[in-house]
Amino acid sequence: MTYFADVAALARKDLRLELRARDTLPAMLLFVVSTLVVFHFALPADAGELAAQGLLWLALVFTALLGLARAWAPERESGALDGLVLAPCDRSAIWLGKALATFVFLGVISAVALPAFAVFFAPVSWETVAGVALANAGICAVGTLLAAMAAASRTRELVLPLLFLPLAIPLVVGGVGASISDDPGRFLAFLGLYDGVFALLCWASFEYVVSE
Amino acid sequence: MPLGPRGELFRAVPESGLVVIRARALERRFGRKRALRPVDLAVERGQFAVVTGPNGSGKTTLLRLVGGLLAPTRGELEVDVDRGRLGFVGHEALVYRDLTALENLDLYGRLYRVPERRERIGRLLERFDLWDARHERAGTFSRGMLQRLALCRGLLHEPDLLVLDEPFTALDADGAALLDRQLAELAGAVTVLLSTHDPVRVERLATTRLVLG
Numbered sequence: 001m002t003y004f005a006d007v008a009a010l011a012r013k014d015l016r017l018e019l020r021a022r023d024t025l026p027a028m029l030l031f032v033v034s035t036l037v038v039f040h041f042a043l044p045a046d047a048g049e050l051a052a053q054g055l056l057w058l059a060l061v062f063t064a065l066l067g068l069a070r071a072w073a074p075e076r077e078s079g080a081l082d083g084l085v086l087a088p089c090d091r092s093a094i095w096l097g098k099a100l101a102t103f104v105f106l107g108v109i110s111a112v113a114l115p116a117f118a119v120f121f122a123p124v125s126w127e128t129v130a131g132v133a134l135a136n137a138g139i140c141a142v143g144t145l146l147a148a149m150a151a152a153s154r155t156r157e158l159v160l161p162l163l164f165l166p167l168a169i170p171l172v173v174g175g176v177g178a179s180i181s182d183d184p185g186r187f188l189a190f191l192g193l194y195d196g197v198f199a200l201l202c203w204a205s206f207e208y209v210v211s212e
Numbered sequence: 213m214p215l216g217p218r219g220e221l222f223r224a225v226p227e228s229g230l231v232v233i234r235a236r237a238l239e240r241r242f243g244r245k246r247a248l249r250p251v252d253l254a255v256e257r258g259q260f261a262v263v264t265g266p267n268g269s270g271k272t273t274l275l276r277l278v279g280g281l282l283a284p285t286r287g288e289l290e291v292d293v294d295r296g297r298l299g300f301v302g303h304e305a306l307v308y309r310d311l312t313a314l315e316n317l318d319l320y321g322r323l324y325r326v327p328e329r330r331e332r333i334g335r336l337l338e339r340f341d342l343w344d345a346r347h348e349r350a351g352t353f354s355r356g357m358l359q360r361l362a363l364c365r366g367l368l369h370e371p372d373l374l375v376l377d378e379p380f381t382a383l384d385a386d387g388a389a390l391l392d393r394q395l396a397e398l399a400g401a402v403t404v405l406l407s408t409h410d411p412v413r414v415e416r417l418a419t420t421r422l423v424l425g
Contacts, residue, residue: 002325009322013308013315020349021310078350079304082281083365086306087323088296211283 006089010097015104017074024070025105032063032113040120052121053128053179057172060113060132061139061165067105068143069160071098072151081151085210095206099144106136127188131178134191135171138198142167145202148209170194230256231292232373232403233278238287240273247273250287253422260399260417263407265424271407272303274424275377278405291373293403296324299371301379305362309351313342313361316350317368324369336364340390355382363391374398376406380413388413 018025039055075081084094110132114124143164150160174194177187235253239246248270255261263271276282278291279300291298300306307316314333321329337343340360345353350361359382366374380388392413398404399417408414411421 006323009319013311013319016315017308017310074308074310078309079302079306080308082300082302082304083306083320084323085281086279086295086298086300087320088294088325089323211280 003090003093006093007096007100010084010089010094011100011104014074014098014101018101018105021074023073024067025108028063028067028105028109029112031066032059032109033116035059035062036113036116036120043121049122050180052117054176056113056117056121056128056179057135057175060110060135060175061168061172063109063113064106064136064139064143065161065164067102067109068139068147068164069150069157071102071144071147076151081210091207091210092203094210095144095148095202098148099140099202102144103136103140106139107133110136125179127184128175128179130188131175131184131191134178134188134195135175137195138171138191139168141195141199141202145206145209148206167198231290232257232259233261233292233405234288234290235277236288238274238277238289239285240270240277240282241285248277249424251422251424255403255405255420257403258400259419260395260404260414261406261420261422262411262414262418263405263422263424264409264411269424271424272377275300275375275405275407276302279375293371293373296369297372299366299369299374301362301366301375302377303381305350305358305365307350307358307361307365310349312347312349313337313353313364314346316361317364320365320368326369332368333364336367339394340364341386356384356387359383360387360390363394367394371402373403373405376404378407378409380408380410 036059039059043051043055072081075084085091114129114132118124146163147160150156150163153159171191171194174187174191178184178191181187231254233253233255235251237250237252238248239250240248251274263274265271273282277284277289279298280291280295311319317333318329321333326332337346340363342357342360342364345357350358353361363379379391383391395404395414395417406414
């Protein structure tokens with residue numbers, strides 16, 4: 001149980017940091033709403049709902065990328081990651097705590113983005129909501145690990161999108177499929193499988209990202 | 213025993229089971245740059261080891277290797293202390309700038325599973341004269357206050373091995389005197405590995421000296 005106590009302490013720390021500094025979440029909210037507004041005017045009137053669904057997923061993925069780029073900023077600014085690495089907690093708990101906090105942020109973003117999408121484009125189905133929730137979990141699992149890798153690089157702003165976007169393609173495929181397909185269960189299962197496999201890989205490999 | 217101009221060693225490496233830190237031909241490179249020349253080192257339990265040397269001689273690198281924050285490029289390093297029993301105070305405070313002093317120490321206290329955490333944190337904050345600033349964010353602290361907070365963090369879990377990288381840096385006279393007293397209390401009870409540019413300050417406590425060149 002100490003493992004989950006560590007995870008809870010680390011996730012609570014990230015939520016507290018964001019509530020206090022308000023560095024990331026307001027920017028992400030503004031970005032996702034602005035993007036949907038831009039898409040609303042950019043999309044031809046007769047483009048149809050299918051194209052709009054694709055744009056929703058683009059907006060969500062790029063908003064997540066914005067948040068992930070800042071995910072490890074508090075640790076980078078003060079060397080606090082060394083402090084966490086020195087602590088006797090399992091190093092995967094550092095990843096899991098960060099991923100859970102990021103999941104909460106993406107949940108807030110989705111809670112704003114989906115109603116905004118409904119206002120600008122089309123009603124949101126339960127399949128889309130389920131797809132977004134599953135995709136958010138995958139984004140957090142993979143993105144948190146890749147952001148930690150990128151944080152060690154001087155060119156982290158360039159490295160993170162290059163690493164993250166290829167791995168986000170299956171999430172976009174699954175998410176769009178769940179939103180528009182006649183058989184959304186297949187795509188939701190695919191997203192669940194992606195989440196499970198990548199969460200396990202990231203959980204197991206984080207130790208090697210933060211140690212030499 | 214003092215040592216070679218290259219800092220290879222200053223004392224024979226004993227083979228006793230009391231050795232907490234043992235390094236043999238320990239070397240670290242960053243790319244092609246050699247940050248630490250091959251060094252041998254043995255520090256026994258309860259010893260107070262002082263590492264000196266000019267800028268760029270590898271003091272910080274050696275301490276980060278011992279702390280487990282770096283891996284050796286060559287050579288061997290054994291540190292016979294559990295990760296949770298090691299206290300590390302480096303050049304940076306390793307605290308979150310947007311958390312208060314109290315919140316930072318509480319986080320580390322939880323991760324290190326410090327018993328009677330709140331009491332221990334309170335005692336340390338009082339001892340290092342940070343009690344009145346306990347609800348202030350670390351990011352608003354002066355460099356000296358940050359160093360005091362870093363010392364609180366390093367001592368919070370009552371470590372068996374304390375690694376201190378130039379701990380007197382940025383401390384004012386009162387802070388330095390406070391650290392002198394703290395180190396005097398710890399000497400003998402805790403194994404200490406300390407780097408400094410002012411070896412005279414810790415001369416009376418030092419039982420082992422290593423000069424890196």
